[in-house]
Amino acid sequence: MADTRRQHLKLASRAVHAGERPGPRDFVPVVTPIYPGSTFIYEDLDQMDAALGGAEGVFVYTRYGNPTTQALETAVASLEEQEAALALGSGMAALNVTILASVEAGDRVVASRDLYGQTITLLNAIYSSLGVETTFVDALDLDQVEHALARGRVRLVLCETISNPLLRVTDIPALAELAHRYGARLAVDNTFATPYLLRPGTLGADYVIHSATKYLGGHGDVTGGVVATTADRRWELNEINKAIGSILGPFESWLILRGIKTLPLRMQRQCENAARVARWLAEHPAVERVYYPGLEIHESHRTARELFPNGLYGAMVAFDIRDGTRERVFRFLRGLRLIVPATTLGDVYTEVLYPVMASHRGLSPEQRQAIGIGEGLVRISVGIEDPDDIIADLEQALAQV
Known part of the structure; x- marks a missing residue:
């Protein structure tokens, strides 16, 4: 519908104002809209005053x-x-x-x-x-x-x-x-x-x-x-x-x-995948130790079993490469084809991080050692891919260590 209120304005003014600040609508979008405005205005100055004073449910500045x-x-x-x-x-x-x-x-x-x-x-x-x-x-x-x-x-x-x-x-x-x-x-x-x-x-x-x-x-x-x-x-x-x-x-x-909106679906799949990956790693000869609260050998298994529902223990797995050194870890990382080396976690992709190089880089070797982070520690954020593909990628990369 044409904005007849501003038709009397010259072109430069219409270019700035035409189509902006529509009145209230009689529909509700199925998803929350993106409101990119940095500032919100009110025709009623008392309402704007309340907004500036922090009134609940009104907005004045992003x-x-x-x-x-x-x-x-x-x-x-x-x-x-x-x-x-x-x-x-x-x-x-x-x-x-x-x-x-x-x-x-x-x-x-x-x-x-x-x-x-x-x-x-x-x-x-x-x-x-x-x-x-x-x-x-x-x-x-x-x-x-x-x-x-x-x-x-x-x-x-x-x-x-x-x-x-x-x-x-x-x-x-x-x-x-x-x-x-x-x-x-x-x-x-x-x-x-x-x-x-x-x-x-x-x-x-x-x-x-x-x-x-x-x-x-x-x-x-x-x-x-x-x-x-x-x-x-x-x-x-x-x-x-x-x-x-x-x-x-x-x-x-x-x-x-x-x-x-998909968090429950993703977490269910990622937790199940992580459990399979952890159990597989625990049997691998190139792996010295696996850190995963779903394993009975983990120091927090009892607490995790009491706190977490339905036998799910999170989607993170960490492990020590046997005789781990920076060079051996790098060989493992370079050998990965599906798993993504990344300084993050929690994504739909399976991601791997070397704490010595990334998340705990700012700590001294002595500080890292004091909290149990050795040179061979690798952390995996398990994604939603098929678990067989994740394990196959780990297997061929560990073979290169």
């Missing part, structure tokens, strides 16, 4: 909130069974805002010793310079955790549901009870498990963090992060993020929202 991004936040909060969620530009941004909301100079953080390497770097390099002390502990040793908490001034306990890269499973209910007993909040990075396997907020966690780049997005085409929490804490996180600006764009929000 750094404060965006309809597409809000749809993603609603979806993640629902999956994690939390009141609210905040989407951010990356998983590290989600971690950073969570820590900022929890500590200040003079406070302490108790963190699992085997976190993602960049998380360790964030705590050691950035927050230490801001006067925040971090004590790294074995999160599976609850006596050690309590000893660290008992020293006082702890405002945040930070762990991963399934650790990166050794896949150690944290007893979330026990850790939450300890943290709260000593007046600390518990933040759990649930990226590896996803809400399909576990919802830490229902077990006592105060913040549930995702690198949405991984399983939530699932297709290797987007970068983002999400924190699920209470409505009050979400407001607090967003106030911080309005100042530092680690926002997720509407296009990225839409891609992650689209990815979430």
Whole structure:
């Protein structure tokens, strides 16, 4: 329909305004639209004033909130069974805002010793310079955790549901009870498990963090992060993020929202594939040790069996190449034909990463050794391909080691 309201304008003005800002529609699209606008306007100035004041459900500036991004936040909060969620530009941004909301100079953080390497770097390099002390502990040793908490001034306990890269499973209910007993909040990075396997907020966690780049997005085409929490804490996180600006764009929000629709289907297949791959690797003569919580030999098998449903243990597998050296690992990586060497995980593709070279590159050899990451460790994110093809590719690549 022609825009008769602006026909009196000259061409240059019509080129700018014609077709823009249509009135309300009497239909609802079957999928959430992408709202790329940076600014939202209102004919009623009182409504705009309310929007600028942070009124619920209204938008004025995308750094404060965006309809597409809000749809993603609603979806993640629902999956994690939390009141609210905040989407951010990356998983590290989600971690950073969570820590900022929890500590200040003079406070302490108790963190699992085997976190993602960049998380360790964030705590050691950035927050230490801001006067925040971090004590790294074995999160599976609850006596050690309590000893660290008992020293006082702890405002945040930070762990991963399934650790990166050794896949150690944290007893979330026990850790939450300890943290709260000593007046600390518990933040759990649930990226590896996803809400399909576990919802830490229902077990006592105060913040549930995702690198949405991984399983939530699932297709290797987007970068983002999400924190699920209470409505009050979400407001607090967003106030911080309005100042530092680690926002997720509407296009990225839409891609992650689209990815979430197939998350249960993908995770079911990936977990089943990973179990087959892990059992096959455990029998291979070139493999010294396999890290997979679904194997009875894994130190966290009992905890994983109690926490995770239906015999599913995640889609990540790690293993040590026998007599592993950097050169032997490189020969293995160069021999792969189907599996993709990539510094990520959680995609539909099977991907392999060498922690020494990538995720834990920022740690010294001594630091890596202290948390069990040797020179021969390889991490696999198992995809949705036919498991026979994944195993065949591993077999021919391991033959070249």
